[in-house]
Amino acid sequence: MKEFAKIDYNVQVYFLILGIAVSILLFTVGGFLFFYFIVGIPQLISFLVKAFQKTKKSYRYVVYGIFILPVWFSWIMVFVFEHNKAISDVFGAIILAAFFYSPVLAGVYIYDNYKIYKSFNSTNNENS
Numbered sequence: 001m002k003e004f005a006k007i008d009y010n011v012q013v014y015f016l017i018l019g020i021a022v023s024i025l026l027f028t029v030g031g032f033l034f035f036y037f038i039v040g041i042p043q044l045i046s047f048l049v050k051a052f053q054k055t056k057k058s059y060r061y062v063v064y065g066i067f068i069l070p071v072w073f074s075w076i077m078v079f080v081f082e083h084n085k086a087i088s089d090v091f092g093a094i095i096l097a098a099f100f101y102s103p104v105l106a107g108v109y110i111y112d113n114y115k116i117y118k119s120f121n122s123t124n125n126e127n128s
Contacts, residue, residue: 001055002120008046009117012110015042036099039106044072047109060112064105071098 019038023031047065050057074091081087 001053004049004053005113005117005120008049009110009113011042012046012113015039016106016110036102040068040072040102043106043109044068046113058112058115060108060115064109064112067098067101067105070094071102074098 016039019035022038023035025031026034043064047061047068050061051065071094074094077091078088078095081091
């Protein structure tokens with residue numbers, strides 16, 4: 001778990017920096033939307049891996065899941081029901097709301113990873 005926490009934190013920071021850089025470079029052609037996928041997909045993978053680990057989950061992890069999992073589910077539903085406007089509009093509203101709050105949750109998720117990573121470092125320093 002310690003090694004996963006270290007790698008996960010570093011990967012999340014790398015993709016956050018990459019997402020910001022791509023967004024800045026491609027801003028004039030709507031590239032800022034890439035930020036959501038560049039940062040979000042690795043976070044979703046990390047979230048799902050952690051979901052199956054037998055460790056205590058922080059409240060930040062739980063809040064992140066409550067607000068982000070419906071967004072990914074909504075993306076799937078919008079594509080599945082693209083010809084049914086009533087259904088895709090409902091799920092589209094969830095995606096639209098996430099447009100505003102998901103960058104904050106991305107920061108919360110990285111901060112949570114940081115706290116987990118640091119907790120392993122502090123326990124190692126105490127045991128040394």
